[in-house]
Amino acid sequence: MKVQGEHLFKGTPQQVWDLFRDTEVMSAALPGTKKMELIGENIYEAVMNVRVGPVAGEFSGQLVISNENYPHSYTMTVEGRGKPGFMKGVGDVILKDQGGNQTSMEYVGEVQIGGKLAAVGQRLIDTVAKSIINQAFEILDNALTERVSADAEGREADYRKSSERDYAATVAKDLIKNVLKRTGSEDS
Amino acid sequence: MKHKIIGKRVKRVEDPRLLTGGALFVDDVNLPNMLHAAFLRSDYAHARIKNIDTSQAKTIPGVVGVYTAEDMGDAWEPGPPLVSPPPTLENVIFNSRRQVPLVKDKVKHAGEIIAVVVAENRYIAEDAVEEISLEYEPLPAVVDLEKCLEPDSPLVHEDLDSNLAAHLIQQKGDYQKALATADLVIKKRFHLDRGAAAAMENRGLVVDWNEKDQHLMVWDATQSPIPIRNGMASRLGLRTHQVRVVAPFVGGGFGPKIMMFYAEEMVLPWLTRQLKRPVKWIEDRRENFYATTQEREQIHEVEMALSREGRILGIKQKIIHDTGAYDPYGLTTPLNTQSHSMGAYDVENYYSELTVVFTNKTIVTPVRGAGRPQGIFIVERMLDFAARELDLDPREIRRLNFIPPEAFPYNHEIIDQAFTDLVFDSGNYLPAYNKALEKIGYDKFIQEEQPRLRAEGKHVGIGVVPFIETTGVGPYEGARVAIEPSGKISAATGVGTQGQSHMTSFAQIIAEVLGVEVEDVSMVTGDTAEIHWGTGTFASRGAVVAGNAVNAAALDVRQKVLALASKVLKTPEDELELEGGQVRAADIPEQSISLGELAILANPFRGAVEPGTEPGLESTKYFGPAYGATAFGVHGMILEVDPETMMIKIHKYVTVEDCGTMLNPLVVEGQIHGGVSMGLGNCYYEKLHFDESGQLLNASLADYLIPSASEMPHIEVIHENTPAPNNALGTKGVGEAGAIPVPAAFMQALENALPEYNLEITETPLSPNRLYELLQKKERNK
Amino acid sequence: MENQFDLSLTVNGVSYQREVDPRRLLSDFLRHDLGLTGTHVGCEHGVCGACTVLLDGAPVRSCLIFAPQAHEHEITTVEGLGTIDDMHPLQEAFREAHALQCGFCTPGFLTTLLPWLEEHPQPSEEEIREAISGNLCRCTGYQHIIDAVKLAAEKMAAG
Known part of the structure; x- marks a missing residue:
C-alpha cells in the first residue's frame, strides 16, 4: 500500500522537526498509543492498539529515523508485529520552508501489511490509515500551536491526548464519506 | 430387468436426515473427555523462524499442551507423495516437495502451521495461540510465475537450484510441419488466476486413540477415507485394521478434501496417541482460505496454426503452472490442462511444454474442473480469435474441427492424468452442439434480438462453447452388496460422499438389479470398516468407477440369488424373475420365495455345506477402467453488460450435456447447476488476491465473493446420451462438467456484447474493476 | 467457574x-x-x-x-421445523425438488425461508432470489432451491 500526502504546518521547519521528535506529542497524536520511548539514537519503541474493522489487537514495534538532513528531510522505517498481523513501512519525509512561518511536509512511503490485518481488514485499511494520518495532523497542528505559544510564554506545553473513541468516530466518519463518494450520492 | 429404476428421477434417501438436522457431520461428533486443537499459523508467506516461545501459552488454565515440530521428534515427517510423476514419459523433471506437519525452520506460505495448542475447549485454545511468541526473519516472497524462474529469484526450497517443480513436454504429430503449411498462425498469451473451492463446510477432524483396544477412530471431512486410513496407519506404525476412518456427511468437497494429508491430518493422530484423549479440530473460514488447497493459476503462451478454411493444423503451447509451496498432488492438474487444450477437436499436431513452479502461496491441488477449464479456455478462445481473423462464423470453425463420430475411440497419443493414453472412448459432438445453438436461439438472437436491443442502447452478447471432459479414470473402486435376513440390502463403497447423492443413485442400481425398492437399500459410503479397498471421490469418477463396481457386485449377488432360488423352487434360473423383494417363477407367481428367506437359507446353522460354495448372498466386486470415459457438453449464454457500472446480468443459460447413461437425471441436473455457479465465480466474482509479499488479501466470504442467488441465472439442462462403451452401465462422469466451459463461454459472450471495443479477453477471472480497466485501455487506444 | x-x-x-x-x-x-x-x-x-x-x-x-x-x-x-416422519411442507418441498446436495447450508435456508414464506405466500422467482441472496450454497446453483420454494408455497397454501 502506498502512503502519500502533504500537510502544511504553522511553524518553521525546525519547529516541525522538533515536534516530530517529541515522544509525548507523537504518542498523543497517534490513536491507541500505549507507550512510545526513545531506546537508542533515533530508535523509538512503541506499543499501539490497532483496530481495523473486525481486526483488533496490540502492536509493538520500532520506528527508526535515518538519512537525517536537518531540518529538511529524513527517512522513517517502521516495523511492527502483533496479534492482528504485521506491518512494515519505509517512507521519506521532506520539510519545505514556505515562508511566513509555514512549513510543508511531504511524505511518500510504501507500507506492507500481513496476517489477519491484510486478510480481513484489507477493504478498510486504506481509509483507516488515512483517518489516522488526518487525525494525527489535526492534533499535531494544535500541538505545534501550543508548543510555539508555550515557548514564547516560557511555560510547559499542555497537550490533549486523543482517545481511541475520538479515533473510532473519525474512522467511521471517513468510511461513510468514502462509501458515499463511491455511490456518487455525495453532493461535493 | 423389468423393474426400471436407473435413469428415474428418484427422490434422495439421504434427504430426510439432512433436512431435519439429523445427519452427522464431523463437527457434530462430541466425545466424552474430548480436547480441542487450535493452530498457530504463519502471518508471513516466506520467513525463517528464529525462535518460538510457548511458555506463556502453556500457563493459561485449560491448556493441556502446546507443541512445535521439535516436540514431534521422530514422528515428524513430511506428508506422503500422493501421485508420482508420469512414468511413461521420458525426460520428465519432477521435484517432489511435500507439506510438513509443523514447520521446523522456514515458513513457505502464509497460513502454514507452526504450533498447535490443545485445550479443554476451542476458546481457550485460541486464546493460548495468541500467547505464543515468535521471532521471524521475513524473506522476500516468491509470487510471480515467471519472475520465480529468474536466476536471482529467492527460493521456496533452498535445497533446489531453482523454483522449478516439474518440467515435461508432450507432443503428437509434428507441429513444425503443420506450421510450415499454415495459412494463419495466431499467438496469444493467457493468464488464468486462482480461486477457492470454498465448500460451505470447512475441513475438520476428530481423532480418538483408544489405548485399551489399541484402535484409532477418526472422523474426517475427506473425499478419500481409505487412503487416509492407510496413510495414518503407516505414519503411526499401526496395522490398517487398527485404524478406522469415517467420512460422515461431508459439506461439499470440490477437490481440496482429497487425500492430501494436510498438516492437521498428520498432527492430530499423533496428538491423540500422545494424550490418549480424543481431539477435535474444525477449520475456520479464514484457515480455509490459507490452508485448504486452491487452483487454477497458469500462464499460457499459445500458438495455433490454421488453414485458410479454418481447420486447426496444430497447437503449440507453453504452460507455466503454479503448484504453490509444495507439490504433493504431482502433475494431475496440469496434465488435465494438456488433455483439454485440444478440446473436442481433431488436432493432428500438438506440442505442449509444461513448466511447474513453486511459489510462496497455498498448495495447489485439483478444484472442481482440475486443470480442464484452463485447457478449454485456451482452445475455445483461440478459435474465437481465429474465426475473427479468418472472417468465419464462430460456429462454422467449430463444426469444421469436431472429432467426427466415426473416429472414436480417438487416441490423442499423449498421456492423461491417469498416466494412460488420452483416448476419447466415444462421442457425437455435432448434434449436441447444434441442439445447444437451437435451444439458446442463436440465429434469432443474432438476426433479430441483438440488433433490436442494441438499437435500444443495450449491450447484449451471446457465447456458445463446446467442451469435453475426461472422466471416470482409474485406478479402481470396489463395492460390497449383501442381502440381509430381513430381505433388505446393505451395500458399501469406498468413495466418500460430499453431496453427490451416492446413497440414492447407487441404491438405484442395486434396486434395479435385485428387484427391490430404493428405500430397501442401505448404502454406506466413506467408512473404512465397511470396505477395505478403494481410492476416493475425485475426477468425476463416482458414477463411472464406483457405480460400475456397485453394478458388478449387485449382478453377482443376483446370480447367487438365482442359483439358490432355482434349487429351492425347482425352477430353471432363466425362468425366474426378481420383483418386489421376491424371486418367483415368471409364469407361476405363487411359486416364489423372498430374498430374506433365501439369505437365511444361504447361511445355514446346521448341516453340510456344499464344497466350493460361500455363505450368504453377498459379493464384493471391483471395477477398474483401462482408460476413462469422455463426456461432452455445450454451454450457451446470453448476457447483458452495463458499460457504466460493469454489472452483468445473464438473461439465458442453456447447457446440453452428454454424460452417457444417467443414473438419476435430477442429480445430474443438480451437479450441472452447481458446476455452473462455480464456473461463473471463476469468470467474474472469485479471485484470490495475493499481494507481492504472498499475503492473501481477501480471506473471508465478505471479500471473496461466491455467487449468490442474485448472480445466478436460470439454467436449462438438456440431455444427450452417447453411452460409454467400456463400462456396463454406460455412464460418464458429470460432477465437474458444469464448471469447465463457463469462462470460455462467458468471455465469448462479453466480447460479443461489446463489439465497439473489439476486446480480446485472454484472462479469467475478470471483475467489474478489471473489465473497467480493459475498456479504458481500449478507449485510450481508439 | x-x-x-x-x-x-x-x-x-x-x-x-x-x-x-x-x-x-x-x-x-x-x-x-x-x-x-x-x-x-x-x-x-x-x-x-x-x-x-x-x-x-x-x-x-x-x-x-x-x-x-x-x-x-x-x-x-x-x-x-419437523421430524423425519413428519416433515414441514418446506422440508418436503426441498426433498422433492432436489434442493440440497451436501445439505450443509440447508438448515440456514429453511430457517430463513420459514417466516418469509408466511409473509410471501405467492412469491415470484425474483422475490425468492432476493429472499435467499443472504444464504450461500456451493452445490445447487440455487435453481432447485427456488423450485422448492415455489413448491413449498403451493403446499403451504393447500394446507
Missing part, C-alpha cells in the same frame, strides 16, 4: 437453564451445549447464512450472537 452467565431460554419449545461463558456464541451453545447440531457454522462471520436460526420468529445469524443475548428469548432451529 467465575463470571458465568445464568442463561435461560426456550429452544424449539423446550425451556433450558444453563450456566455459560459470557462469550459463548449462540451457535456453539446450541450445537455443543444443547446437542442441536442441525445448525451449521460455515464462515463465523455472518456471511454464509448456514447458522441462521429464528430468534422470536425472526432469522438471525447464530454465529454473530453471544448465547447470553438470547436470554429469555425463544429460539427455533431446524430441529424445530
Whole structure:
C-alpha cells in the first residue's frame, strides 16, 4: 500500500522537526498509543492498539529515523508485529520552508501489511490509515500551536491526548464519506 | 430387468436426515473427555523462524499442551507423495516437495502451521495461540510465475537450484510441419488466476486413540477415507485394521478434501496417541482460505496454426503452472490442462511444454474442473480469435474441427492424468452442439434480438462453447452388496460422499438389479470398516468407477440369488424373475420365495455345506477402467453488460450435456447447476488476491465473493446420451462438467456484447474493476 | 467457574437453564451445549447464512450472537421445523425438488425461508432470489432451491 500526502504546518521547519521528535506529542497524536520511548539514537519503541474493522489487537514495534538532513528531510522505517498481523513501512519525509512561518511536509512511503490485518481488514485499511494520518495532523497542528505559544510564554506545553473513541468516530466518519463518494450520492 | 429404476428421477434417501438436522457431520461428533486443537499459523508467506516461545501459552488454565515440530521428534515427517510423476514419459523433471506437519525452520506460505495448542475447549485454545511468541526473519516472497524462474529469484526450497517443480513436454504429430503449411498462425498469451473451492463446510477432524483396544477412530471431512486410513496407519506404525476412518456427511468437497494429508491430518493422530484423549479440530473460514488447497493459476503462451478454411493444423503451447509451496498432488492438474487444450477437436499436431513452479502461496491441488477449464479456455478462445481473423462464423470453425463420430475411440497419443493414453472412448459432438445453438436461439438472437436491443442502447452478447471432459479414470473402486435376513440390502463403497447423492443413485442400481425398492437399500459410503479397498471421490469418477463396481457386485449377488432360488423352487434360473423383494417363477407367481428367506437359507446353522460354495448372498466386486470415459457438453449464454457500472446480468443459460447413461437425471441436473455457479465465480466474482509479499488479501466470504442467488441465472439442462462403451452401465462422469466451459463461454459472450471495443479477453477471472480497466485501455487506444 | 452467565431460554419449545461463558456464541451453545447440531457454522462471520436460526420468529445469524443475548428469548432451529416422519411442507418441498446436495447450508435456508414464506405466500422467482441472496450454497446453483420454494408455497397454501 502506498502512503502519500502533504500537510502544511504553522511553524518553521525546525519547529516541525522538533515536534516530530517529541515522544509525548507523537504518542498523543497517534490513536491507541500505549507507550512510545526513545531506546537508542533515533530508535523509538512503541506499543499501539490497532483496530481495523473486525481486526483488533496490540502492536509493538520500532520506528527508526535515518538519512537525517536537518531540518529538511529524513527517512522513517517502521516495523511492527502483533496479534492482528504485521506491518512494515519505509517512507521519506521532506520539510519545505514556505515562508511566513509555514512549513510543508511531504511524505511518500510504501507500507506492507500481513496476517489477519491484510486478510480481513484489507477493504478498510486504506481509509483507516488515512483517518489516522488526518487525525494525527489535526492534533499535531494544535500541538505545534501550543508548543510555539508555550515557548514564547516560557511555560510547559499542555497537550490533549486523543482517545481511541475520538479515533473510532473519525474512522467511521471517513468510511461513510468514502462509501458515499463511491455511490456518487455525495453532493461535493 | 423389468423393474426400471436407473435413469428415474428418484427422490434422495439421504434427504430426510439432512433436512431435519439429523445427519452427522464431523463437527457434530462430541466425545466424552474430548480436547480441542487450535493452530498457530504463519502471518508471513516466506520467513525463517528464529525462535518460538510457548511458555506463556502453556500457563493459561485449560491448556493441556502446546507443541512445535521439535516436540514431534521422530514422528515428524513430511506428508506422503500422493501421485508420482508420469512414468511413461521420458525426460520428465519432477521435484517432489511435500507439506510438513509443523514447520521446523522456514515458513513457505502464509497460513502454514507452526504450533498447535490443545485445550479443554476451542476458546481457550485460541486464546493460548495468541500467547505464543515468535521471532521471524521475513524473506522476500516468491509470487510471480515467471519472475520465480529468474536466476536471482529467492527460493521456496533452498535445497533446489531453482523454483522449478516439474518440467515435461508432450507432443503428437509434428507441429513444425503443420506450421510450415499454415495459412494463419495466431499467438496469444493467457493468464488464468486462482480461486477457492470454498465448500460451505470447512475441513475438520476428530481423532480418538483408544489405548485399551489399541484402535484409532477418526472422523474426517475427506473425499478419500481409505487412503487416509492407510496413510495414518503407516505414519503411526499401526496395522490398517487398527485404524478406522469415517467420512460422515461431508459439506461439499470440490477437490481440496482429497487425500492430501494436510498438516492437521498428520498432527492430530499423533496428538491423540500422545494424550490418549480424543481431539477435535474444525477449520475456520479464514484457515480455509490459507490452508485448504486452491487452483487454477497458469500462464499460457499459445500458438495455433490454421488453414485458410479454418481447420486447426496444430497447437503449440507453453504452460507455466503454479503448484504453490509444495507439490504433493504431482502433475494431475496440469496434465488435465494438456488433455483439454485440444478440446473436442481433431488436432493432428500438438506440442505442449509444461513448466511447474513453486511459489510462496497455498498448495495447489485439483478444484472442481482440475486443470480442464484452463485447457478449454485456451482452445475455445483461440478459435474465437481465429474465426475473427479468418472472417468465419464462430460456429462454422467449430463444426469444421469436431472429432467426427466415426473416429472414436480417438487416441490423442499423449498421456492423461491417469498416466494412460488420452483416448476419447466415444462421442457425437455435432448434434449436441447444434441442439445447444437451437435451444439458446442463436440465429434469432443474432438476426433479430441483438440488433433490436442494441438499437435500444443495450449491450447484449451471446457465447456458445463446446467442451469435453475426461472422466471416470482409474485406478479402481470396489463395492460390497449383501442381502440381509430381513430381505433388505446393505451395500458399501469406498468413495466418500460430499453431496453427490451416492446413497440414492447407487441404491438405484442395486434396486434395479435385485428387484427391490430404493428405500430397501442401505448404502454406506466413506467408512473404512465397511470396505477395505478403494481410492476416493475425485475426477468425476463416482458414477463411472464406483457405480460400475456397485453394478458388478449387485449382478453377482443376483446370480447367487438365482442359483439358490432355482434349487429351492425347482425352477430353471432363466425362468425366474426378481420383483418386489421376491424371486418367483415368471409364469407361476405363487411359486416364489423372498430374498430374506433365501439369505437365511444361504447361511445355514446346521448341516453340510456344499464344497466350493460361500455363505450368504453377498459379493464384493471391483471395477477398474483401462482408460476413462469422455463426456461432452455445450454451454450457451446470453448476457447483458452495463458499460457504466460493469454489472452483468445473464438473461439465458442453456447447457446440453452428454454424460452417457444417467443414473438419476435430477442429480445430474443438480451437479450441472452447481458446476455452473462455480464456473461463473471463476469468470467474474472469485479471485484470490495475493499481494507481492504472498499475503492473501481477501480471506473471508465478505471479500471473496461466491455467487449468490442474485448472480445466478436460470439454467436449462438438456440431455444427450452417447453411452460409454467400456463400462456396463454406460455412464460418464458429470460432477465437474458444469464448471469447465463457463469462462470460455462467458468471455465469448462479453466480447460479443461489446463489439465497439473489439476486446480480446485472454484472462479469467475478470471483475467489474478489471473489465473497467480493459475498456479504458481500449478507449485510450481508439 | 467465575463470571458465568445464568442463561435461560426456550429452544424449539423446550425451556433450558444453563450456566455459560459470557462469550459463548449462540451457535456453539446450541450445537455443543444443547446437542442441536442441525445448525451449521460455515464462515463465523455472518456471511454464509448456514447458522441462521429464528430468534422470536425472526432469522438471525447464530454465529454473530453471544448465547447470553438470547436470554429469555425463544429460539427455533431446524430441529424445530419437523421430524423425519413428519416433515414441514418446506422440508418436503426441498426433498422433492432436489434442493440440497451436501445439505450443509440447508438448515440456514429453511430457517430463513420459514417466516418469509408466511409473509410471501405467492412469491415470484425474483422475490425468492432476493429472499435467499443472504444464504450461500456451493452445490445447487440455487435453481432447485427456488423450485422448492415455489413448491413449498403451493403446499403451504393447500394446507
